[in-house]
Amino acid sequence: MEPSIITIPIDREIKFKKVDLQILPQNGYLQSPIHTVCNLSNVKYYIRIYPNGYNDKTRGMAGIILQLFKGNAFNIDSDIMLCFESASFQKDLPKGNENGTTFGISKTSKFFDSKFFDNGKLIIKVKGTFKIILPLGIKYPFSAHWKIEESVLEALKSSNNGYLKSKRFNISSDSDIKYCIMIYPNGNKEENRGKAYVILQLQLGCETKIKADFNFSIDSALFSRLLTNVFEKSEGRGPFLCSTEDLFDPEKGYFVDGEMTLKVAGTLIIEKENIEPNVLSCKKGVASKAYQKHRGKEFTIFVGEKALKVRLFFS
Known part of the structure; x- marks a missing residue:
């Protein structure tokens, strides 16, 4: 049996206040709320901003982390871009990265005086598509x-x-x-x-x-x-x-x-292995000759992200 595949487009705007970033210590960061990509898969992500690096190696460099959580996904094939439109800056994230990614934005010495800030706010846009592969279970x-x-x-x-x-x-x-x-x-x-x-x-x-x-x-x-x-x-x-x-x-x-x-x-x-699936062939919206074989069995019907459990009966 093949696993289920869900494709989720994403276009989200995340904001951080400049004054909150300016008072952070070394290794300090601000983190966005945890956003859910898909309720069915429980795939989530958040963004962290480090204005002065997250360790000694990255000191003096403002950086960003997109952290992914796989939830119950078997695999995630993401095609995501982060961009700062006010600074005409964008970064395509590595495709198929299941844990997220980290990259530098600017030197800390220039970061707070740059066009990354718009009216005292750092505005990050997350755009692209998540292809989420769900295991059978x-x-x-x-x-x-x-x-x-x-x-x-x-x-x-x-x-x-x-x-x-x-x-x-x-x-x-x-x-x-x-x-x-x-x-x-x-x-x-x-x-x-x-x-x-x-x-x-x-x-x-x-x-x-x-x-x-x-x-x-x-x-x-x-x-x-x-x-x-x-x-x-x-x-x-x-x-x-x-x-x-x-x-x-x-x-x-x-x-x-x-x-x-x-x-x-x-x-x-x-996870259930070696289970023969209940397959119901339908024409014109309702199964006909095969219904007796599947009568009384439970099925899961997916409507978008929503899973509906149904049991088949005919009078």
Whole structure:
């Protein structure tokens, strides 16, 4: 069976304020919001601007990074151009680059006095096409919000491997996959002591391999982390959140009025091998002679990016 291919045109304008870029330290950057290319594939990207380089090698050079996240795509063949119309500057990104790209814009000494800025703003246009190749498999989108009381979590900040766990969620009514969220304010093992982690705990049920693309976020603290993991057993995976000290620092914004709202959203992909597809040959909009063979079977119909599950019945 051939994988699905989705072609998505893109034409987006991203703006950064000049004054915000001017006050950044060495290696400092501004980052755009994370933009979704295609909800079905969960392919996303963001742009970062480094006015004075991102390491010693690039010091003195303003640069830009387009970071891509594959989501549940099998492959991405991008044909993208970044341009600054006010400076008549454009850059075609390498085709087929699945992780994004980095390139220099101008010397830092000239960057802020150049035509890159229009009325105090750096305006970047992202144009082109993404060709997204999706693997064969069953996809389950999921999302959850978890409200955590600061006093309850703070009681665990000095404990070793202490954690809080959310309630358990079912991924779907037609699956025995379950998940929950966990937070460790003082690390989940000795080498992580003094660091807070958030974890997606996945129970595979009868499945043996699941690919998970998921994003943890705390809006009040401007925290967002995208991850892709393959689960071959029931276990937990998740990102470093912040130091234990920063977690309970009121200025960091993790808690608002004594409460944190932790969000997780993503897609689980269960790849199925050696499965004969349900193929329905239709003429004039409705199948005729073949309907008895496929009666009662489930089909997925794609309308643009939207996947619709249907079951075929005839009276």
